[in-house]
Amino acid sequence: MPAPLRTFQDSRKEMPSKDTPLNEWDLIKALSREFGPAPPGVILGIGDDCAALAGNGPDCLLWTIDTLVEGVHFDLAYTSLAQLGWKSLTVNLSDIAAMGGEPRQALLSLGWPPARDRRGALSFAAGLAQAAREYGVAVIGGDIVASPGGLIVTVTLTGRVPAGQMLRRAGAHIGDLIFVTGPLGEAAAGLEILRQGLDLPPELQEALTEAQLRPRPHLRAGRLLAQEGLATALIDTSDGIATDLYHICQASGVGARLPAAAVPVSPRVKAAAPHLGRDPLDLALFGGEDYLLLFTCPPEVAGRLPESFSRAGLAAPCPLGRIVAGDRVVLLTPAGDVDISGQGFDHFRLDPGPDVQ
Amino acid sequence: MPAPLRTFQDSRKEMPSKDTPLNEWDLIKALSREFGPAPPGVILGIGDDCAALAGNGPDCLLWTIDTLVEGVHFDLAYTSLAQLGWKSLTVNLSDIAAMGGEPRQALLSLGWPPARDRRGALSFAAGLAQAAREYGVAVIGGDIVASPGGLIVTVTLTGRVPAGQMLRRAGAHIGDLIFVTGPLGEAAAGLEILRQGLDLPPELQEALTEAQLRPRPHLRAGRLLAQEGLATALIDTSDGIATDLYHICQASGVGARLPAAAVPVSPRVKAAAPHLGRDPLDLALFGGEDYLLLFTCPPEVAGRLPESFSRAGLAAPCPLGRIVAGDRVVLLTPAGDVDISGQGFDHFRLDPGPDVQ
16 A cells, blocks of 8 residues: 655654544454455455455465555656656555565556646556566556546556465564565655755665655565565555554564664665755654565574575565564664554545544 | 546537547557557456456456546535445446456445545445445455545456356447347436436436436346347446447447437436436437446347346346447437437546647
């Protein structure tokens, strides 16, 4: 699920009290009750990165959908339509990666403002098609509607994973180690650069804005973890790891502890942070949209990770902390422990609604 | 594809000249070129009611997506959230019906305005869940995002059809007869009643507004046509039959002739038309949203239709005209022949854009 255009510092101000009913997760739970239990043949229903269906063969069919809304998830002032096309597919691809799967086919539903030159839709499609070619996806249909507000893009994507290999959010055990497949915070730093219109040294500017505008889903890492049975739980880092890790904890019935000093903040984010006026750790923990994979791994398996990843031509995953008993995600800082469970954003809370506060 | 909130009389004023590039169909063709040919395993790509994928067994997997946008496809001034929930699933179900298929699972992507009470999402879900139960669909996942404009609903749906039975838009032959599975114009008349805030005699008021607000996709008729091999081409009536029939003609490389006197205008529409200030034939041909099935049938098979439908507990389909050589849909009127090919709406043309006229 892609993160809206906001960062933790904004969202923290609007965090609802525990009594506020129907935040995003409450609502998802309430909807899930309304829709009832999934019938046989549905291996995985509401509540993971993808739904999963039994196939006739040895593979599960994975299935996901994501909507990007102009002014919420993207701003065309600093995102080209081709970049948006790329991103609208790759955020879905990241959901397939987060199950250990391989992507297959996509449908596109495009809400286009009638007053806007519709030739722009071809630039959008070119970017989407580029991502489709790069990741072996076929775009095989869809829907075009008028949108009286801004641009709306919905992509739905299928994938496959051998049934015995599928990785879920549930499955983390007490004592497991926590890893992430890359350094954190680059996409959020890139967003700040773009929003503030900053001009940083080229090597920072380009890498960080690319991280925001052209995410590269970690499909090969996801397949590796699934094939070699290296992970117990898996999710992608779309909402910020404080939230993404909390999802793993909730689904698995465990807690997590992260030493602040061990959080793999990207060196580029550290270098850029003074220019951005932002705390690099904040960007890393709460910024979101890195579209890396966050996973848990038994200690006796963790030693195999560097070699397995290296054999596959991938950088070794970064250690982040440990799964513990409880139900909270706790950051260990020199000033004491801080509960960061689920901090990041609620997808509804762009503006405080009438029933908030 | 659901029709926007407009009727032919509005849209006709805005019909672009033939030189206007990139109307909806041009754009779909251009996008299709951008995305390239579908790979093996994809039986049907862009350009029909559903995409179709080869399964491991004897069935094809059907797959469709539809987006409904507030102010374009629905108006909450006269549509309850529960009715919207119902309709957001049933318009997709109609696409499965239009392939002769049976629906299976759905994902929901809901764009909710943050300032609006999110408990309304539960009413919406209740309506969607009611349709899901009635038609045997499992809602197994989705996505919730903030929408800075109005409500946005996207549903994606899968279905199954035995590979040898699947019915497409292509397949109509010269000499085939054209049928529709019910009388035309009720949903468009219902929309006029709601938009104009009219109060008609109860038997008209209720039936016509229900036709608009709670469409009932003709899944059983679609399965019957497919199972018994009764149809050569099939589509659902979402955009108005002048457009829907034109889609069959374009896909099949044929033309069609409809005697105006034979068009099965709903008697309720005829009765309501004076109150609406609308021509009943206009509503029937161009109004859209009836979500019936429009199909072609060889003359030697047409005689079996009434008995087959009756055995299945369904009303006999209504004859509409005949497939001929050419590439136009022509209405035969006492005043002469009128080319109505593709008239109805272009989904982009809610407002004339800057590159129109």
